Amino acid sequence: MKRPIDAIAIVGPTASGKTAAALALAQQLNTQGGAEIISVDSALVYRGMDIGTAKPSREELAAVPHHLIDTIDPLQSYSAAEFAKDATRLIGEIRGRGRTPLLVGGTMLYLKSLLEGLNDIPAADPQVREAIQARAEQVGWAALHAELMQVDPVTAARLAPGDSQRVGRALEVWTATGQTLSSFHQSAKAAAPSWRIPVLSLEPVNRTWLHERIAQRFELMMAQGFLDEVRQLRARGDLNPDLPAMRCVGYRQAWQGLDEGWSEAEICERGIFATRQLAKRQITWLRSMDSRHVIAADAPEALAQLLVTAQRLFLA
Incomplete structure (x- = not known):
């Protein structure tokens, strides 16, 4: 039953x-x-x-x-x-x-x-977020999306280049932890x-x-x-x-x-x-x-x- x-x-x-x-x-x-x-x-x-x-x-x-x-x-x-x-x-x-x-x-x-x-994704780090935002203003979110594709292709593949909030968050996690956002999601699923x-x-x-x-x-x-x-x-x-x-x-x-x-x-x-x-x-x-x-x-x-x-x- x-x-x-x-x-x-x-x-x-x-x-x-x-x-x-x-x-x-x-x-x-x-x-x-x-x-x-x-x-x-x-x-x-x-x-x-x-x-x-x-x-x-x-x-x-x-x-x-x-x-x-x-x-x-x-x-x-x-x-x-x-x-x-x-x-x-x-x-x-x-x-x-x-x-x-x-x-x-x-x-x-x-x-x-x-x-x-x-998952155990760390809380947002204001300093890291500000640094990513500053870089985005210089080179554009499309360039940061391309960078994310190099370090975390799984996450980048499901995000639009203009999705600044999520692209920024994924790069923030990578910068702060050295681990990809997709790896946190996989561990959570397990x-x-x-x-x-x-x-x-x-x-x-x-x-x-x-x-x-x-x-x-x-x-x-x-x-x-x-x-x-x-x-x-x-x-x-x-x-x-x-x-x-x-x-x-x-x-x-x-x-x-x-x-x-x-x-x-x-x-x-x-x-x-x-x-x-x-x-x-x-x-x-x-x-x-x-x-x-x-x-x-x-x-x-x-x-x-x-x-x-x-x-x-x-x-x-």
């Missing part, structure tokens, strides 16, 4: 319907002890970033207990390793209350860190916990369907006052566009647009494009997960299919 599942993960690209699916599943699980939601989203952790992250409404947050939402200030950073530690603790606490943890979100690196184990967490993945068959939903949602966020939210964050005076919080999709384009005098229409257009690119990367991540249970997000019966699949896994 199989041991009970530890949690159920509901993942998918942005705007694929994860929040609605999680709330519906939580309601269905009320007859089986109930459920609590653990957010798997690198943007929802930040306080004061509500509109641009499409944060669940007060009513949605009140309907089911939520975790890892509004936990840190935008000035702070939050890593995948921290998420894995927090999620591991929360899974134990939620199961201890007789409820089912639902891992819900689209930050695949967070889910990967939880499922494949933690020591991964033996979770039983089925992954339900909402993936559209028709990419146009997702593109339209992304555009509609971004236009709605603009109408709800997204730019005013970004202006308030800028007015604090202690935030800058290089912080992880301000590099979140949408916020990055809005900050740059306000700096450079773009029209609201141009900010919206660029934000939609960046969000679609994010969705493309998320789908690529998902397709690398062979054990996931795929639900056609754009099918009329998507929600019903997800609930039936989850119930079958829950009772297996």
Whole structure:
């Protein structure tokens, strides 16, 4: 007999319907002890970033207990390793209350860190980071990406040359430790916990369907006052566009647009494009997960299919 599942993960690209699916599943699980939601989203952790992250409404947050939402200030950073530690603790606490943890979100690196184990990557070294940033300003990130390809080809192969945050972090780890980032990830995978967490993945068959939903949602966020939210964050005076919080999709384009005098229409257009690119990367991540249970997000019966699949896994 199989041991009970530890949690159920509901993942998918942005705007694929994860929040609605999680709330519906939580309601269905009320007859089986109930459920609590653990957010798997690198943007929802930040306080004061509500509109641009499409944060669940007060009513949605009140309907089911939520975790890892509004936990840190935008000035702070939050890593995948921290998420894995927090999620591991929360899974134990939620199961201890007789409820089912639902891992819900689209930050695949967070889910990967939880499922494949933690690593001992050292914390960021400000001096090393500043030195790498200074070199990038001199020779460009493409040159640093080429350098990373020489020392850590495994990590470099999965990063775009313009992904300054991750290229910089990988070089920082190599400089500080003499070990590659990929070697830390491999050691973590070897020591991964033996979770039983089925992954339900909402993936559209028709990419146009997702593109339209992304555009509609971004236009709605603009109408709800997204730019005013970004202006308030800028007015604090202690935030800058290089912080992880301000590099979140949408916020990055809005900050740059306000700096450079773009029209609201141009900010919206660029934000939609960046969000679609994010969705493309998320789908690529998902397709690398062979054990996931795929639900056609754009099918009329998507929600019903997800609930039936989850119930079958829950009772297996």
